[in-house]
Amino acid sequence: MFKKLLKYSGLVLLIILVSASAFAAHEWFAKKPVMFRAFLDRTLIKIAFESPETLTSLGFLESVGINGHNAELDDDRPEKADELFAQLEGIQRILLTYDDASLDENELLTKEIALYLLSFSDDAKAFRYHNYPVNQLFGIQNGYPSFMESQHQVNSIEDAEHYLSRLQKVKVKFEQNLQGLRIREQKGIIPPRFVIERVLTEMNGFVDTPIKENILYTSLQSKLAEVGDIPIQEQARILLAAQERIRDYVHPAYALFIDYFSELEAKAGTDDGIWHLPDGESAYRLSLKFFTTTDYTPDEIHTMGLSEVARLQSEILAILESEGYGVDDGFFAAIETMAADPKFYYEDSDEGREQILLDYQKILDEINMGLDDAFRIRPQAGMEVVRIPKFKEKTAPGAYYQQPALDGSRPGRFFANLYDIKATPKYSMRTLAYHEAIPGHHFQVAVAMELENMPFIRKMAPFTAYSEGWALYSEQVAWELGFQDDPFDNIGRLQAELFRGVRLVVDTGIHHKRWTREEAIEYMKLNTGMADSDVVSEIERYIVMPGQATSYKVGMMKILSLREKAKLALGDKFNLRDFHDVVLKNGAVPLDILERLVDRYIYTQATSKFSFQSSRRIAGQGSD
Structure with missing residues (x-):
């Protein structure tokens, strides 16, 4: 740590x-x-x-x-x-x-x-x-x-x-x-x-x-x-x-x-x-606490996951039906039908893989130019897309982010896994790029690194629920701003969120409910429609990193609930750029501290509004 x-x-x-x-x-x-x-x-x-x-x-x-x-x-x-x-x-x-x-x-x-x-x-x-x-x-x-x-x-x-x-x-x-x-x-x-x-x-x-x-x-x-x-x-x-x-x-x-x-x-x-290790159940509860920065029990997280899986599958099926896909045979069959369409994939060749990297960069350049309405703060560090080294891509995750060097010698890097061409459908690329790079991890990590007059521990604190929650939240922000207006791109976004909902179920299933590796693979396959290679590598990842996979959805749900709380409290006083400033300008924090920071933002904005209205009344300018 x-x-x-x-x-x-x-x-x-x-x-x-x-x-x-x-x-x-x-x-x-x-x-x-x-x-x-x-x-x-x-x-x-x-x-x-x-x-x-x-x-x-x-x-x-x-x-x-x-x-x-x-x-x-x-x-x-x-x-x-x-x-x-x-x-x-x-x-x-x-x-x-x-x-x-x-x-x-x-x-x-x-x-x-x-x-x-x-x-x-x-x-x-x-x-x-x-x-x-x-x-x-x-x-x-x-x-x-x-x-x-x-x-x-x-x-x-x-x-x-x-x-x-x-x-x-x-x-x-x-x-x-x-x-x-x-x-x-x-x-x-x-x-x-x-x-x-x-x-x-x-x-x-x-x-x-x-x-x-x-x-x-x-x-x-x-x-x-x-x-x-x-x-x-x-x-x-x-x-x-x-x-x-x-x-x-x-x-x-x-x-x-x-x-x-x-x-x-x-x-x-x-x-x-991890339950099978000596005192493994206690180790898992501590791991959940560290990764979620909450006191949620394994059963609470499992139930939360089941609820989110049902909600997100329903939304995906509604879009598929509107696009002419049959949904009577259930979620898995509908997703399989869509995923089998060759129009969603690149050529399985060196040229096809090179084109994927180029298109990822175009996606990031596009959104980077269109975020002024949502973000006031921007990282100074650059961003580039590179391929995960071939020697480890077979067992590596679908993508990951590497922070930039503080001296500017190395930009932030979005590493894309190109081992299995079927694991990179075109409709999932925008969401993955937004999560790993802009406005996801790159914005959060690079901004934190560049904060002035902030102790280093605040710039680098390893609170996964915050950092991964932000990246998952960023996927929804990009959709809200219109960068995934194609229905299939939106399915890609919902699939990515569904994937994180499924993680709540399988992580707790493996480490608390004693599911086997095969049971977890089967559940994830049936409930996401992901490529087999991705499902296997993901489940195997959760096995060696107990609790980490639960942090994404827990963090995202908290950030969204805090944004909704601020909107309800402030009405037309709410400003999305202000909210993002509050979330990003304090570095990574536990979720309860993030809530306190947002509450302070709400109080400050509400108080300034009250003071302005009071001064108008005192000056005889009427009232609302």
Whole structure:
């Protein structure tokens, strides 16, 4: 959780300020800085400096000539995590010593959010091993090559040497992660068998790929060629060294995991829900609380999902019937008939996939030009569409968003999965683009990163119900603004929302009601009409990320209810741009805090209206 906080920050800028004055030096070294914000920002800086991979992602130290961290990888020993938990306890103790009376309104909110996260960290300590850190979606086995490809920049020979250093040191990193896996095994926390099968397939494919076709080699080759002033002879030397290190260090690192999981497979079972782990039911309730930032029980969320599924299917069927599709045989048959129409798909070829990326960019450019009536605040960072790397697209989700670099060196990125052409019907593309990019994740994440005079913890707080709720809400906003006026595009939008409603049912079904993987796949298939490849990968995602999938719909429903609350309270005083300012300009927050912020907005607007009317009456100008 806190690693995610650090990943997006520009914390290192403050290092420059540390040397600016004696007071700044005091704020850096004092056990308790005078300035409340200095304590929070300094704390995250110090944690960040223990993570060379985070520093690489930030990309700010390089601008002041510091780049030695780019030759190192994170210390992933289990003991390092123990140290972090102890460090967080100390941070919480100091944070509580700041008197509320000495803090302004914004600082009080920051303190509340920080304590919320620290309190959850304390609760989560008992369940720190209740996860599968190597799975078909994420883990060092695909995170490491993705990090080297997308985050490690090569602009000089020295950068390339650092790249080579990280190739050599990866075996130690794998060994450290293996320690954590063995601890989980001893505690009876073993992934379901299908997870092990997936990661073995992925890792065997990785090492079986010829070295010169490996992403670690081809990425370095491309980066060297793009620099422009590195002699061909030097490029050849560096690439030869890369081949040797992939052979001598990277492949043996993967062999450690391949051997381990090959042996572990015999111990794995087919119980997929977290309920089957030691004290798994408690772990799931805590996971739901973290991802939804609510106290909803699994049964409440399950019931909520069933209700939303029924409502959304009814709306989709009404549109299909109006478009001439037969609906007498039920939702699944109607959706299957529509989805089978070849007019909704691109050519299954490299050219067809390239056209998908181009069309996604057109969709985003169009909506970006037409949001003035709904948004006052806009991110400065750019946005681009790219394909999910081929080596991991088979088990990757349909799409995801990557935040921009704070120094402007990298725009926000919407990664699209093009593995199965049938998983990208044309009528779903607008909704997916709006969710992942504009005005969805890109607006929310990039705006938060660019907020001025805001502590970094507020810019990066990992409240999934807020962030994913916003992205799902953005899909409806785009429709309300007229960007999905084609009936089939609207079906795509409703299908996407239905998909999130189904998630409420299957996530709680798997982890609370003890559904099997196959039962969950069957339910999702029958109630969404999604492509088989998407259904399988989604259900398998929920199994390894308990509770996360419930955050989208819970967050969206809360934002919509708050907007309706504001509309009813303010009438013609309500302004959509003002409402979006309130939601976006405070960074990610728990849903109960978001409601408090909206209530304050309502009160402020209502009070200003009352004051204006009162002044008119006092001046003898009549009344309403």
